[in-house]
Amino acid sequence: MMGTAERREAPEKSGAGRSAARRGLRAPDRDIPVRGRAGESGGERQQNYRPLWIEEPAKRHPMPDPVRTAAVRALLIIAVTLIQAMVAFLCTMADSWLAFPMVISSVASTVVATWAVVDVWVTRQVWNQRYGVVSEPSSTARALRRERRARRREERAALREQERIRRRGGTGQAVPPLSAERAGPA
The missing domain is CATH 1.20.58 (Methane Monooxygenase Hydroxylase; Chain G, domain 1)
Known part of the structure; x- marks a missing residue:
């Protein structure tokens, strides 16, 4: 169970508490300074203020x-x-x-x-x-991009393989040919 001190500190941590602190001691709907009641400090009066609404970010983008x-x-x-x-x-x-x-x-x-x-x-x-490319997993543009990337990756791998063979001084074949003795009966 929350004690009185915790309840009074809770609004301070919310967005409403911060915005009220930025405004200073003002009435919620006017720019008139608030006078505290006898025995009540300005801070206590400010903590009792609750906003009418809390702004939330839009879930969808606006129309173009x-x-x-x-x-x-x-x-x-x-x-x-x-x-x-x-x-x-x-x-x-x-x-x-x-x-x-x-x-x-x-x-x-x-x-x-x-x-x-x-x-x-x-x-x-x-x-x-x-x-706009529709941001959905079924987007055609996304699938085409994925295919293009895979093709480029394969081309780069083939080029690297050719370069490696050339550096070894090979004849252009990745595997040395089998000799007649090792090949066995045909």
Whole structure:
């Protein structure tokens, strides 16, 4: 069980305790100095402060800028299309003269919205192809690199072997030929 002293020291070790110590004696939401109560020092008051949230690093990388731009554009176009469709429906229900033009523009906007969504997908694929090797064990690029490295290793080993044979003054064969007597019956 933790004693009172350990409990008071625990927040100091957290990120919140350090950030509170950096700020000094300030109220959590204002730049107003905090006055301690009678018999309470500033340090004790500071240790009771708990942050509303603790920032954690992002688990995934943000979208690349071109993909984000295409996604925002597609979202805006889809929103306008939905508004047009709703207005077309309401105009049709009200027997308004505006119903026919709104239906036509809604159909055209649906085509444009579909194109915008496809644009997001294509932009993402192009970005990945140009700039990103997907960091997965099944990545094709990684397998190709591994094969290339293995081929280069084999070529270097063959060159070293040839160099070793040449230095020994050999005829270019790694193993000396068998003589007729040692070869045995054919």
